[in-house]
Amino acid sequence: MKGFLLALFLLFVFTTSFSQHSDESKNLKELSIYQDSLKMLGKKFINDPDDLERKNANYKFIKLLVGALKVPHSFNYPFDSVKSISIINSPDNRFRILSWHIMNQDGSYRFYGTVQMNTGSNLLMYPLEDYSPLLKNPEDSVTNNRKWYGAQYYKIIRIAAANPYYVLLGWKGNTIKSTKKVIEVLSFDKDDKPNLGMAVFDGNGKNRKRVIFEYTRQASMLLRYVPDQNLIVFDHLAPPDQKLKDKPDTFGPDLTYDGYKLKNGKWQYIENLDMRNIPEDRDAEYVDPKAQAVIDRSAVPIKKKN
Numbered sequence: 493m494k495g496f497l498l499a500l501f502l503l504f505v506f507t508t509s510f511s512q513h514s515d516e517s518k519n520l521k522e523l524s525i526y527q528d529s530l531k532m533l534g535k536k537f538i539n540d541p542d543d544l545e546r547k548n549a550n551y552k553f554i555k556l557l558v559g560a561l562k563v564p565h566s567f568n569y570p571f572d573s574v575k576s577i578s579i580i581n582s583p584d585n586r587f588r589i590l591s592w593h594i595m596n597q598d599g600s601y602r603f604y605g606t607v608q609m610n611t612g613s614n615l616l617m618y619p620l621e622d623y624s625p626l627l628k629n630p631e632d633s634v635t636n637n638r639k640w641y642g643a644q645y646y647k648i649i650r651i652a653a654a655n656p657y658y659v660l661l662g663w664k665g666n667t668i669k670s671t672k673k674v675i676e677v678l679s680f681d682k683d684d685k686p687n688l689g690m691a692v693f694d695g696n697g698k699n700r701k702r703v704i705f706e707y708t709r710q711a712s713m714l715l716r717y718v719p720d721q722n723l724i725v726f727d728h729l730a731p732p733d734q735k736l737k738d739k740p741d742t743f744g745p746d747l748t749y750d751g752y753k754l755k756n757g758k759w760q761y762i763e764n765l766d767m768r769n770i771p772e773d774r775d776a777e778y779v780d781p782k783a784q785a786v787i788d789r790s791a792v793p794i795k796k797k798n
Contacts, residue, residue: 515564523569526560534576534592543597550594554604557590561606564613582658583650585610589660591620591644599668603642607678607686618686624664631700634689641688641702643674649717649724653757655679657690659724661715666706670741673715675703675724675752693752695761703752705729706740713745718770722754725770728763 536549577592591605605620622642630641643662651657657679664672677690689701707729715726727745736742752759
């Protein structure tokens with residue numbers, strides 16, 4: 493009798509394991525097919541010179557992406573050949589953010605994205621809707637995913653405060669004259685729904701809920717996190733002439749550096765950082781979309797700028 497029960501148990505384990513393996517293989521195959529289509533559409537909405545074609549490709553991309561994310565356990569699939577979008581996981585693997593941009597005919601940008609929660613076989617995500625043009629005071633605003641200050645993110649930092657939150661570093665193309673970068677805050681309420689913005693940035697004469705940098709499109713700006721020092725470091729931006737101090741689209745790095753230092757769950761502004769104590773790796777630089785388009789055309793993997 494014991495031998496019979498053992499045989500039944502082993503048969504159950506084998507059957508269950510085989511079924512799970514079969515399902516996993518099916519899911520991976522389906523996600524791979526989705527990835528191939530997303531890759532082609534992503535190249536089109538970055539590279540196509542026609543504004544309408546870019547937007548149509550993006551609409552198709554969104555529909556396909558939602559379908560792909562509905563596949564069980566899609567959270568673990570990296571979509572790493574889809575170079576047109578940024579996909580980054582939170583350090584605790586609680587969620588990941590998928591974000592990207594479309595360039596408009598006039599040289600401005602619209603951003604798209606979603607927060608996908610790590611919920612196993614069931615899809616839970618929060619679409620990010622770019623509300624930038626309607627946010628009058630974005631540095632003073634707390635919003636939700638329906639009123640997102642759009643950006644393409646490249647870094648997530650988890651802050652283990654009394655009320656844990658996440659800091660996001662992002663690139664935000666702006667106009668034909670200027671580019672922006674953003675330090676955003678993402679938190680979750682008691683119902684696990686996202687909020688964007690939090691009054692945790694102190695100093696420089698102001699308490700901010702998010703930090704926004706604007707500078708000339710011809711320049712490159714450093715904005716990155718130094719984990720060993722709990723420090724966000726960035727180029728100090730200045731006008732080429734004091735007569736242009738009210739025109740941020742003329743600003744550029746002046747070879748000095750400022751930062752935000754984490755203290756008691758908040759970020760304190762620090763001027764004139766000594767960069768001799770900061771590692772030289774500029775791995776958080778976001779590649780310019782024009783450079784990205786050239787790279788895509790030549791089928792060379794994207795490299796981040798130095």
